Amino acid sequence: MNKISVLFLLFTIVPAFLLAQEPDTLYGDLGEVVVTGYEGNRSVMESPGAIANIDPERITGFDEGSLLYGLNTVPGVRIEQRAPGSYRVAIRGSSLRSPFGVRNVKIYWNDIPFTEPSGSTPLNLLDVINMQEVEVIKGPAGSIYGAGNGGALLLESRQSENNEIGVGSLFGSYGLQRYTAYAQSQFQNGNFRFNYANQQSDGYRDQSFFSRQTAELSGRFQLNDRQIIKTSFLYSDLNYGIPGPLTEEQFAQDPTQARQGNPFALGSVQANASIDQQAFLAGISHDAQISENISNLTTLYGTFSAFENPFNLDYKKDSRKSGGGRTRFYFDTDIGEVRTRFTVGGELQSANYAARNFENDSSEVGALNFDDEIKIQSSLIFVNTEIDLPNDFYVTAGLSYNRLEYSLNRLVTNLSGDNTGLAEKTFDPEIIPRVGLLKKFSPALSLHGSVSFGFSPPTIEEFRTNEGSIALDLEAEQGVNYEVGARGTLIGPRITYDITTFFFKLDETIVQQPSDRNSTVIFENTGSTDQYGLEAAINWAIIRNMGAFLEEMDWSISYTFHDFEFKDYQKEGDDFSGNKLTGVAPHILVSTLNTKTATGIYSSLSYNFTDEIPLNDANTVNSEAYHLVQLKAGLKRQVKEGVSVDVFAGIDNLLNEKYSLGNDLNAFSGRYYQPAAPRNWFGGVKLNVEL
Numbered sequence: 001m002n003k004i005s006v007l008f009l010l011f012t013i014v015p016a017f018l019l020a021q022e023p024d025t026l027y028g029d030l031g032e033v034v035v036t037g038y039e040g041n042r043s044v045m046e047s048p049g050a051i052a053n054i055d056p057e058r059i060t061g062f063d064e065g066s067l068l069y070g071l072n073t074v075p076g077v078r079i080e081q082r083a084p085g086s087y088r089v090a091i092r093g094s095s096l097r098s099p100f101g102v103r104n105v106k107i108y109w110n111d112i113p114f115t116e117p118s119g120s121t122p123l124n125l126l127d128v129i130n131m132q133e134v135e136v137i138k139g140p141a142g143s144i145y146g147a148g149n150g151g152a153l154l155l156e157s158r159q160s161e162n163n164e165i166g167v168g169s170l171f172g173s174y175g176l177q178r179y180t181a182y183a184q185s186q187f188q189n190g191n192f193r194f195n196y197a198n199q200q201s202d203g204y205r206d207q208s209f210f211s212r213q214t215a216e217l218s219g220r221f222q223l224n225d226r227q228i229i230k231t232s233f234l235y236s237d238l239n240y241g242i243p244g245p246l247t248e249e250q251f252a253q254d255p256t257q258a259r260q261g262n263p264f265a266l267g268s269v270q271a272n273a274s275i276d277q278q279a280f281l282a283g284i285s286h287d288a289q290i291s292e293n294i295s296n297l298t299t300l301y302g303t304f305s306a307f308e309n310p311f312n313l314d315y316k317k318d319s320r321k322s323g324g325g326r327t328r329f330y331f332d333t334d335i336g337e338v339r340t341r342f343t344v345g346g347e348l349q350s351a352n353y354a355a356r357n358f359e360n361d362s363s364e365v366g367a368l369n370f371d372d373e374i375k376i377q378s379s380l381i382f383v384n385t386e387i388d389l390p391n392d393f394y395v396t397a398g399l400s401y402n403r404l405e406y407s408l409n410r411l412v413t414n415l416s417g418d419n420t421g422l423a424e425k426t427f428d429p430e431i432i433p434r435v436g437l438l439k440k441f442s443p444a445l446s447l448h449g450s451v452s453f454g455f456s457p458p459t460i461e462e463f464r465t466n467e468g469s470i471a472l473d474l475e476a477e478q479g480v481n482y483e484v485g486a487r488g489t490l491i492g493p494r495i496t497y498d499i500t501t502f503f504f505k506l507d508e509t510i511v512q513q514p515s516d517r518n519s520t521v522i523f524e525n526t527g528s529t530d531q532y533g534l535e536a537a538i539n540w541a542i543i544r545n546m547g548a549f550l551e552e553m554d555w556s557i558s559y560t561f562h563d564f565e566f567k568d569y570q571k572e573g574d575d576f577s578g579n580k581l582t583g584v585a586p587h588i589l590v591s592t593l594n595t596k597t598a599t600g601i602y603s604s605l606s607y608n609f610t611d612e613i614p615l616n617d618a619n620t621v622n623s624e625a626y627h628l629v630q631l632k633a634g635l636k637r638q639v640k641e642g643v644s645v646d647v648f649a650g651i652d653n654l655l656n657e658k659y660s661l662g663n664d665l666n667a668f669s670g671r672y673y674q675p676a677a678p679r680n681w682f683g684g685v686k687l688n689v690e691l
Contacts, residue, residue, distance in 0.1 A: 033053050035047055035051050035053055035135055036135055036154055037049060037051050037135075037137065037396075038137075038141075038143070038144050038384055038386070038396050038398060038434075038436075039144060039328060039330070039341075039343045039345075039384055039386075040341065040386040040396065042386070042394070044487065044498075045440060045443070045446050045487065045488070046388075046394050046438060046440060046446070047394075047396075047438065047448075048394060048395070048396050048436030048437055048438035048448040048449070048450055049137065049139075049396070049436050049448065049450055050076070050137070050138040050139055050483060050485060050500045050502070050535070051135065051136065051137055051138070052074045052075075052077075052135070052136040052138070052498070052537070053133070053134075053135050053136075054070050054071065054073070054074065054133065054134040054135075054136065055133060056132050056133065056158075058070045058073055059128060059131055059132070059133075059134060060128060061073075061592070061594070061604055061606075061632075062604060062606060062630050062632050062650060062652075063630075063632075063650065063652065063682065064128050064129075064168075064170065064178070064180075064684075065128070065170065065172075065176065065178050065199055065682070066081065066084075066128070067079060067087065067123070067126075067128060067131075068081055068661075069606070069630075070134065071089070071134070071136075072590060072608065073556070073558055073590050073592065074136050074537070074558060075535035075536055075537050075558040075559060075560045075588075075590075076091060076092050076138050076500075076533065076535040076560050076562075077089070077090070077091050077136060077138070078090045078560075078585070078588065078610075080661055080662035080663075081661055081662060081676075082245075082661070082662030082663075082664075082674035083203065083205070083208045083210075083240060083241060083242055083243055083674065084201060084203055084208060084209075084210035084240055085124045085210050085212065085238065085240035085275070086124065086240065086242065086275075086662070087102060087123050087124050088102065088662060089102045089105050089121075089123065089150075089153075090150065090583075090584075091104075091105055091136070091138050091139075091150035091151040092138060092139060092150060092151070092502075092504065092531065092533060092562070093531065093562055093564050093581060093583070093584040094149060094150030094151075102120065102121040102122075102123045103119055103120055103121070103456075103459050103462075104119070104148050104149055104150040104456045104477075105121065105148050105150040105151060105152065105153060106141065106145045106146060106147065106148040106151075106152040106153075107121045107123065107152070107153045107154075107155065108145075108152070108153070108154050108155065109126065109130070109155045109156075109157070109232070109234075110155070110156060110157055110218070110230070110232045110283065110285070111230075111283075111285050111297070111299045111326070112232060112281070112283040112285075112299055112301045113301070113324065113326060113347065113349060114126075114155070114281075115148075116320075116322060116349075116351060116376075117322055117324070117349035117350060117351045117376040117377065117378045117404075118351065118376050118378075118406075118459045118460035118461070118463075119147055119148070119456070119457065119458075119459040119460075120459045120460070120461060122277070122279065122305075124212075124238060124240075125214070125234075125236040125238055125277070125279050126155070126214070126234075126236070127195075127197040127199070127212065127214045127236075128197075129158060129180055129182065129195045129196070129197045129214070129216075130155075130157055130158070130195060130197075130214060130216055130234065131155050131156070131157070131158070132156050132157060132158040132159060133155075133156045134153060134154070134155055134156075135153070135154040136151065136152075136153055137151045137152040137153075137154070138150075138151045138500070138535070139151055139452060139454070139481045139483060139502060139504065140432070140434070140452045140453060140454025140455075140479060140480075140481050140504075141434075141452070141454070142400055142402065142430070142432035142434075142452075142453065142454045142455060143382065143384065143398035143399060143400050143432050143433060143434035143452065143453075144343075144382050144384050144398050144400060144434075146347060146378070146380040146400065146402055147378070147402065147404070147430075147455060147456055147457055147476075148454070148456055149454040149455070149456045149477055149479045149504075149506065150456075157193070157195070157216065157218055157232065158182070158193070158195060159184070159191075159193060159218075160184050160193075161186075162184065162186070162690050162691075163184060163185055163186050163690065163691040164182075164183070164184050164688060164689060164690045164691060165181075165182065165183045165184075165688075165689050165691065166180075166181065166182050166183075166686065166687060166688040166689065167179075167180065167181045167686070167687050168180040168181075168684060168685065168686035168687070169684055169685060170682055170683070170684030171682065171683060171684065172201075172680065172681055172682030172683065173204075173677070173680035173681055173682070174201050174202050174203055174204050174677065174680065175200070175201050175202035175203075176199075176200075176201040176682060177199070177200050177201070178197070178198070178199040178200075178684070179197070179198045179199075180195075180196065180197045180198075180686075181194075181195075181196045182194060182195045182196065189221060189222040189223075190219060190220045190221040190222055191219065191220050192217070192218070192219050193216075193217070193218045193219070194215075194216065194217050195214075195215075195216040196213075196214070196215050196216075197212075197213070197214050198212075198213045199211070199212050199213075200212075203241065203243070204256060204675075204676075204677035204678075204680070205243040205255070205256050205257065205258060205675060206243060206256060206257055206258040206268070206269055207241040207242065207243040207244070207258040207268045207269050207272075207273060207274070208240075208241050208243045208258075209239075209240065209241045209274075210239075210240040210241070211238070211239045211240065212236065212237065212238045212239070212240070213236070213237045214234065214235065214236045214237075215234070215235045216232070216233065216234050216235075217231075217232075217233045218230070218231060218232045218233070219231045225289075226288060226289040226290075227286070227287065227288050227289070228286075228287040228288075229284065229285070229286055229287075230284070230285040230287070231282075231283070231284050231285075232281070232282070232283045232284075232285075233280075233281070233282050233283075234279075234280070234281045235278075235279070235280050235281075236277075236278070236279050237277075237278050238275065238276070238277045238278075238279075239274065239275070239276045239277075240274060240275055241268075241272075241273065241274045242268060242273040242274055242275065242311070243258040243259065243268050243273070243674075244258055244259025244268040244273060244312065244671070245259060245663075245664040245667055245671035245672060245673055245674055246259065246671060246672075246673045246674075246675065247669065247670045247671050247672075247673070248621075248670065248672070248673065250673075251660070251673040251675055255658065255673075255675035256675075258273075259273075259312060259671065261312070264313075265312040265313050266312050266313075266360055266362070267312070268312060270362060270363065271310055271311060271312045271360050271362070271363055272310045272363035273310060273311050273312055274309070274310055275307075275308075275309055276307075276308040276309075277305060277306065277307045277308070278305065278306050279303060279304070279305040279306075280303065280304050280305075281301065281302070281303045282301065282302055282303075283299060283300065283301035283302075284299070284300055284301075285297065285298065285299040286298050286299075293331055293332050293333055294329065294330065294331050294332075295329070295330045295332075296327065296328065296329050296330070297327070297328050297330075298325065298326070298327040298328075299325055299326050299327070300323075300324075300325040301323060301324065301325065302321075302322070302323035303320075303321070303322050303323065304320070304321055305318075305319075305320040305321075306318075306319055306320075307319075307320060310360055310363055311360060311466070312360070313360065313466065313467075314357050314358065314359065314360055314369060314466055315357070315358040315359065315360040315361075315364075315365050315366065316355070316356070316357055316358075316466070317355075317356050317358070317365070318353055318354065318355045318356070319353070319354040320351065320352075320353050321351065321352050321353075322349065322350065322351035322352070322376075323349070323350065323351075324347065324348045324349035324350060325347070325348060326345065326346070326347040326348075327345050327346060327347075328343055328344070328345035329343070329344050329345060330342070330343055331343075331344075337390060338387060338388060338389060338390070339387075339388040340385065340386065340387050340388070341385070341386040342383070342384070342385055343382075343383065343384040343385075343386075344382070344383050344384075345381075345382055345383075346379070346380060346381045346382065347379065347380050347382075348377075348378075348379045349376075349377070349378045349379070350375070350376065350377045350378075351374075351375070351376040351377075352373075352374070352375055352376075353372075353373070353374040353375075353376075353460075354372075354373060354374075355371075355372045355373075355374055355464075356368065356370075356371045356372070357369040357370050357371075357372075357466065357468065367414065368412060368414060369413070369414055369415055369468060370410055370412060370413040370414065370415060370418065370468055371410070371411045371412040371413075372408055372409065372410050372411065372464065373408070373409040373411060374406070374407070374408050374409075374460060374464070375405075375406075375407040375408075376404075376405070376406055376407075376460060377403075377404070377405045378402075378403065378404045378405075379402070379403050380400050380401065380402045380403070381400065381401045382398060382399065382400035382401075383398065383399055383400075384396070384397070384398035384399075385397045385398070392439065392440035392441070393437065393438070393439055393440075394437070394438040394439075394440065395435075395436070395437055395438075396434070396435070396436040396437075396450075397433075397434070397435045397436075398433070398434045398435075399431065399432070399433045399434075400430075400431070400432045401429060401430070401431055401432075402429065402430040402431075402432060402455070403426075403427070403429050403430075404426075404427045404457050404476075405424070405425070405426045405427070406424065406425040406426075406460065406463055407422070407423075407424050408422070408423045408424070408463075408464055408470060409421070409422050409423075410422075410423070410470075413468070415468045418468055423470045423472060425463065425472055427457050427475070427476055428476075430455045430476070432453050432454065432455060433452075433453055434450065434451070434452035434453065435450065435451055435452075436448060436449065436450035436451075436452075437449055437450070442488075443489075444488045444489045444490075445486065445487075445488035445489075446486070446487055446488060447484070447485070447486050448484070448485050448486075448487075449482075449483065449484040449485075450481075450482075450483055451480070451481070451482055452480070452481045453478075453479070453480050453481075454478075454479045454480075454481065455476045455477060455478050455479070456476060456477040456479075456510075457475075457476035457477075458471065458474045458475075458476070458510060458523060462474065462510065462523040465521070465522050465523070467522070469522060471522070471523060471524075474510070474523060474524070474525060475508050475525055476508065477506060477507070477508050477509055477510055477525075478506070478507045478508055479504055479505060479506040479507065480504070480505050481502060481503070481504045481505075482502065482503045482504075483500055483501065483502035483503075484500070484501055484502075485498070485499055485500030485501065486498075486499050487499070493541070494540060494541050494542075495538065495539070495540045495541075496538070496539045497536070497537065497538045497539075498536070498537045499534070499535070499536040499537075500534070500535050500536075501532075501533065501534045501535075502531075502532070502533050502534075502535075503530070503531070503532050503533075504530075504531040504533075505528065505529075505530060505531070506528060506529045506530075506531060507527075507528045508525045508527075508528075509525065509526045509527060509528060509529050509566075509569075510523050510524070510525055510526070511523065511524065511526050511582065511617065511666070512665060512666055521666075521668075526566070526569045526571070527566070527567060527568035527569045527570075527577075528566075528567045528568055528569075529564060529565060529566055529567060529581055530564070530565050530567055531562070531563075531564040531565075531581070532562075532563040532564070533560070533561060533562045533563065533564075534559075534560075534561040535558075535559070535560050535561075536557075536558065536559045537556070537557070537558045537559075538556065538557050538558075539554065539555075539556045540554065540555045540556070541553075541554055542554065542555055546598075548598070549597055549598055549599070550595065550596075550597055550598075551596050551597060551598050552594070552595065552596040553593070553594070553595050553596075554592075554593070554594045554595075555591070555592070555593050555594075556591065556592050556594075557589070557590070557591045557592075558588075558589070558590045558591075559587075559588070559589050559590075560585075560587070560588040560589075561586065561587055562584050562585070562586060563586065564580065564581035564584045565578060565579065565580060565581060566578065566579050566580075566581060566617070569617070571617070574618065576617045576618060576619075579614070579617060579618065579619045580614045580619055581614070582614050582615065582616060582617050582665045582666065583613060583614070583615070583663065583665045584613065584614070585610050585611040585612070585613045586611045586612075587609070587611040588608075588609065588610050588611065589607075589608070589609040590606070590607070590608045590609075591606070591607045592604060592605070592606045592607075593605045593606075599635075599637075600635050600636045600637040601633070601634070601635050602633065602634055602635075602636060603631070603632065603633040603634075604630075604631070604632045604633075605629070605630075605631050606629070606630040606631075607627070607628070607629050608627070608628040608629075608630075609625070609626075609627050609628075610625060610626055610628070610659075611625050612624055612625045613663060615663055615664075615665060615666075615667070615672045616665065616666050616667075616672075617666060621670070621672060623659075623660055623663055623672070623673070624659070626657045626659035627655060627657060628653060628655075628657060628659070629653070629654040629655050630650065630651070630652050630653070630654065631650060631651045631654055632648060632649070632650035632651075633648065633649060633650070634646060634647055634648030634649070635647050635648075642689060642690040642691070643687075643688070643689050643690075644687075644688045645685065645686070645687055645688075646685065646686040646687075646688075647684075647685045648683065648684060648685075648686075649681065649682065649683035649684075650681065650682050650683070651679065651680070651681050652677070652679070652680050652681070652682070653676070653677065653678055653679045653680065654679060655679075656678050656679040657678075658675070658678065659675075659676055660672075660673040660674050660675055660676060661674065661676035662674045662676075
């Protein structure tokens with residue numbers, strides 16, 4: 001803990017001493033940000049926890065065709081894209097379990113649980129146009145959001161206060177084409193919003209094509225002065241290629257190639273390794289002010305999805321149905337001079353999958369391997385208290401009760417040694433507490449600390465793997481997190497900072513390993529890990545001069561230090577105790593310089609340093625560190641009243657780095673690397689009309 005302690009003293013105690021001399025009238029932009037957090041709807045300066053808000057300008061700050069840019073500006077968060085559309089999100093190193101997809105992070109979209117009941121999240125079904133704001137909760141949030149040791153992402157759709165329409169187009173390297181359209185209509189008691197995006201590309205590598213269309217319709221209706229109804233409908237049609245990982249030698253020789261075939265598996269091109277998924281989601285929320293002090297917010301939803309995945313080793317076809325709801329009752333009261341909010345609620349999700357696994361006959365459906373009927377049910381009940389104590393102390397305390405059940409009925413099997421029949425797994429109920437305390441010394445400084453417990457059960461993809469095994473002995477990860485932090489301003493509102501240090505103790509760590517049956521992966525519990533970290537974000541408004549040519553200049557930097565190690569980890573005679581946690585970069589630095597001029601010219605220059613990453617549990621193979629530079633410039637002008645045009649262009653990977661933005665961990669035959677594109681460009685135009 002010594003490394004963390006020194007940095008904590010440097011970044012929190014010293015600023016605290018300096019800021020103690022500032023007057024109470026010192027306000028900064030940081031204090032004006034209101035976050036949902038733990039259902040408190042408080043200023044971030046009064047929220048005890050590691051919470052970050054990503055505004056619309058950061059979400060679309062560089063490449064609107066990808067979610068990477070905005071999320072990767074948050075310290076402690078790393079989003080990878082091993083192929084266009086193949087996302088992997090890690091909050092505080094939580095991607096260890098993810099050979100594909102998003103796990104160990106709970107995601108909500110417009111208050112709707114977007115994470116499936118099994119714990120996986122199809123984040124790639126969403127386009128950037130479906131997001132206006134992202135709130136990031138780092139560390140276990142199970143006391144109110146359930147499973148997920150990494151944290152939670154709260155996503156909100158794009159909205160406007162005006163009647164407007166808009167269109168946009170974007171073109172770039174490797175056949176990139178993107179078209180967008182939106183419209184919003186305001187009426188007396190509400191509004192309708194429609195967002196549409198169509199994006200496709202050939203990709204840098206063989207078998208890295210991408211095609212997605214999303215259509216979203218949302219509405220808001222004020223029934224009376226006490227009730228609001230919100231609706232959200234989303235249709236997504238996604239098809240993208242999976243080029244597959246390469247060995248170090250293949251990466252050096254020709255990074256554009258896809259995974260090659262061998263006597264045991266097809267090559268990615270021959271297999272047409274890809275994901276083809278169509279999904280429809282419908283959700284409705286009812287917000288009611290029951291009395292002066294009591295309110296309720298209830299959300300119900302349902303999803304339907306067809307999923308097809310030809311792969312190098314097999315061919316999966318699933319039909320998925322899921323649904324559920326989340327409800328919260330809020331009770332606001334004053335106990336003497338103490339403002340208090342009590343929140344009591346629950347969440348229920350259930351799913352039914354018809355999941356079939358076939359042989360891949362040169363990209364066609366072959367002989368049936370096994371046919372499963374899967375039922376999943378997850379539920380949680382939670383209570384949370386927000387207390388505003390005298391002398392600017394703020395307390396958050398919460399507790400949740402969680403259950404998860406898997407039922408897998410194998411109807412047919414043609415695998416050697418396998419049997420049909422019912423396999424059930426009911427995980428032990430989890431009681432998850434959290435308590436946080438914050439002291440606000442002035443509008444310019446607050447210090448916070450918290451202790452939170454978390455858990456993360458295996459997803460259905462880990463419980464039932466591609467090679468047909470059912471891991472009935474796989475248990476949920478258990479963890480406890482301790483953190484302290486400081487946030488505030490310096491030099492008036494010019495500089496804001498948010499710094500957190502933490503220690504996370506994780507038991508029953510789930511890791512992936514190559515299967516003995518073929519080169520797919522299986523999962524197992526390995527013991528424990530110790531995870532120390534420091535995360536710092538600093539933003540500096542260097543120039544604010546509306547009368548000059550250069551009106552605005554902003555500089556931001558985020559730094560992540562993660563010192564994660566395995567403890568008590570033995571496997572097949574090897575002792576990995578003391579090794580660095582697989583898939584986690586010790587140091588990540590992201591810095592961005594943004595400018596705006598009176599003529600409408602703007603620019604953004606971004607730099608990302610990512611340290612070398614251990615690629616296997618033995619720490620014998622590491623990815624190389626890389627330096628990624630991105631540049632975007634544009635001109636945004638109002639051509640006449642109510643009509644604005646934005647013309648822009650950008651260059652990605654300006655330094656032409658050869659790197660892997662996403663790696664396969666503990667990979668079979670040394671296939672660790674998923675090469676990212678070299679220097680490439682894009683350009684486009686957007687038109688907005690206010691009606």
